[in-house]
Structure formats: C-alpha cells, structure tokens
C-alpha cells in the first residue's frame with residue numbers, strides 16, 4: 001500500500017469510528033439537554049474583536065458571576081478570520097487580532113472553565129465578507145476540533161444556489177467526523193423552516209432574522225430591518241412544539257444591557273426564559289450595570305429556562321395589551337408570565353380558580369379549583385400567597401411579573 005492510500009484508509013477508519021462508535025454518538029446525543037447559555041461577541045462588537053478585548057471579557061465573565069449563574073459558552077462571532085485561507089486551504093485567525101493564534105485563545109477560555117465557540121457560514125463568504133465554509137466543510141471542522149472548539153454558529157449569507165437542508169446536514173456530518181462533540185447552532189433565520197428538519201442536525205436553530213435593540217418597534221438600518229423583542233416573540237408561539245431537550249428554537253441572542261430601559265430588558269430576559277431560548281448574552285460584560293447583572297444572573301428566572309422538561313411557553317391569554325404566557329415545568333410546576341404590552345400601566349386581577357390551564361403540547365393540565373399552588377414572584381424574590389386567592393397587581397407598561405407555581 002502506498003503512503004497516500006494508507007493515509008486515506010486511516011482517515012476512513014477514524015471517520016467510521018467517530019460516526020459509528022456508540023460512546024461517541026452518545027456524547028453528541030447528550031448535548032444541550034437544556035438550552036445553551038453563554039456570551040457572543042456580535043451584538044456589541046460586530047467584527048471589532050481581538051485577543052486583549054476578549055480576554056478581558058472572559059475575565060469579567062467569571063468575576064461578574066455569569067459563570068456561577070450557569071453561562072458556559074464563550075462564542076466569537078464574525079470577524080475573527082483573515083480575509084484569505086492559507087495555501088493549504090485552511091482558515092487563518094487574523095494575526096493582528098489574535099497574535100497568538102486561535103488555539104492559544106481557546107486554551108485561555110478553557111483554562112477558566114468555559115467552553116469555546118466560533119462562527120462561520122454555509123455560503124461562500126460570511127455575512128461580513130470573510131471566507132465562508134462552502135466546499136471546505138470537513139477541512140474546517142477538523143481545524144475547529146484541533147483548536148478545541150465546543151460550539152459552532154453557522155450562518156446563511158452568500159448562499160445562492162445552495163440547498164439549506166443539504167448544507168447544514170453536510171456541516172453536521174463534518175463536525176461529527178471531526179471527532180469533538182460540538183454544539184451546532186444553525187443560523188439560517190427561519191426561511192427554510194429548520195424546526196421541521198434540523199432536530200437531528202444541530203442543537204439550536206434561529207427562528208427569525210436578527211434582533212435589534214428595540215422592545216416594541218423594529219429598527220430599520222438602511223436596507224434591512226432588525227427585529228424588536230415583541231416582533232420576535234410573536235413569531236415563536238406557532239413553532240413551540242418543535243423544541244425540546246437537545247433541539248431548541250433560537251429567537252436570537254440577548255440585547256439585555258445594550259440600551260433598552262430596565263423594565264424592557266427585564267421583560268426581554270423573562271420572555272426568552274419562558275421560551276426556553278438559548279441564553280446568549282450580547283452585552284459588554286466589562287461595563288455591566290448592577291441592574292443588568294441582576295437581570296442576567298437572576299437564578300430563579302434562569303431556572304425556568306433551564307427546566308428539564310424543556311417545554312416552551314405558550315400565549316394562554318391576550319386582551320387589551322395584557323398577555324399571559326405559561327410554561328409547564330417538571331414536577332407539575334408552572335411558570336406564569338404576565339406581560340403588559342399596552343403602553344400604559346394596567347392592573348391585573350386573575351382568579352386562578354376560575355380557569356383550567358391545559359397544554360396540548362406537553363399534555364399537562366392545571367386545575368386550580370382542585371389543587372392549591374404556592375405562588376412565588378421571581379423578580380420581587382418573594383412568596384406572595386397561593387392560587388386560592390386571585391392574583392392582583394399593577395403591571396407597569398412594557399414590563400412583566402413572573403411567577404412560579406409549586407403544589408402546596
């Protein structure tokens with residue numbers, strides 16, 4: 001056998017082993033049993049990222065309590081590469097931005113007990129014009145595995161003539177062949193309904209276009225529009241049945257701490273937790289206000305997102321700008337979010353015992369005339385009685401009250 005044939009055989013055997021070994025397959029199956037939590041560079045820094053900035057971010061990730069609150073991934077978005085591949089066709093970390101290379105940066109992230117994520121695109125270029133992965137899937141996946149990448153966000157720019165499903169399946173196979181368990185985050189914006197076909201392709205898929213720093217109104221930036229929190233919310237209810245442990249709808253990264261008002265940030269975060277959304281913070285962690293830190297690290301609200309049942313909330317009630325979203329939880333518990341999107345403060349007076357809440361997706365039912373539940377307010381951080389008494393409170397405009405109901 002000549003050398004090249006020997007190499008090919010070795011590669012084929014290791015790819016076969018990687019894909020067919022049950023232990024290896026199991027490692028992939030166990031990924032993202034609850035929605036992934038982390039930080040991503042895009043929402044604040046776009047392509048203006050480099051090693052000193054990001055090392056500072058890693059350090060504050062730890063010192064601010066984000067890691068303790070459950071955030072794990074540290075993800076570099078677009079802009080980490082040089083504009084050209086090298087002579088062997090490999091992607092190259094921009095040497096000006098990452099003078100010690102990407103492996104060294106990944107090692108730094110890992111040394112702090114975090115997981116490392118990176119970005120590329122299914123097209124010929126990334127959205128910001130850097131080299132895309134089309135035609136280089138296996139080569140790029142091997143490179144990421146050699147750097148210790150734990151998470152790949154894979155975008156959808158410059159994809160004329162490319163079939164979305166095929167492209168994402170190819171990259172998913174390439175990741176598995178690379179041999180290192182990696183979360184695969186499909187960033188196709190929902191145009192090809194990935195919730196219908198991506199359950200076994202990746203662990204999360206974007207369900208809409210990009211989020212912007214707006215609570216109610218979309219933001220038009222030249223030729224494109226960034227979606228507001230409420231616009232994105234209104235696009236989630238109909239696809240909730242497709243999400244569950246290991247496969248999540250992704251309503252895009254968080255804009256908490258990026259310029260909305262406190263109550264809007266609090267509502268945005270609460271709703272994302274109700275939706276069992278991946279929680280990828282997108283703010284400058286080095287400059288977080290105590291209010292922003294308080295929102296992002298509210299462990300009781302995060303616990304709704306991370307609930308092991310993995311069921312997304314649904315809009316149970318909507319009238320005059322008041323909405324009630326409910327999320328069935330493990331152990332027959334229930335999260336209830338009163339959202340006021342009416343633009344003015346409103347008093348809510350809700351008699352639990354007059355209604356039964358039934359969810360056809362999780363096949364759960366809550367009959368408060370039969371069972372009494374303790375009620376805890378997760379932002380006020382206090383117990384406020386039981387479902388034997390109606391819930392009565394004024395909800396300010398663009399704000400929420402989030403309750404956790406536990407059987408007495």
Ligand code: GLA
Pocket residue numbers: 042077078126127128155187209210
């Ligand atoms: C797209 C994605 C964003 C971000 C940018 C990077 O717009 O949806 O989340 O990754 O590309 O260029």
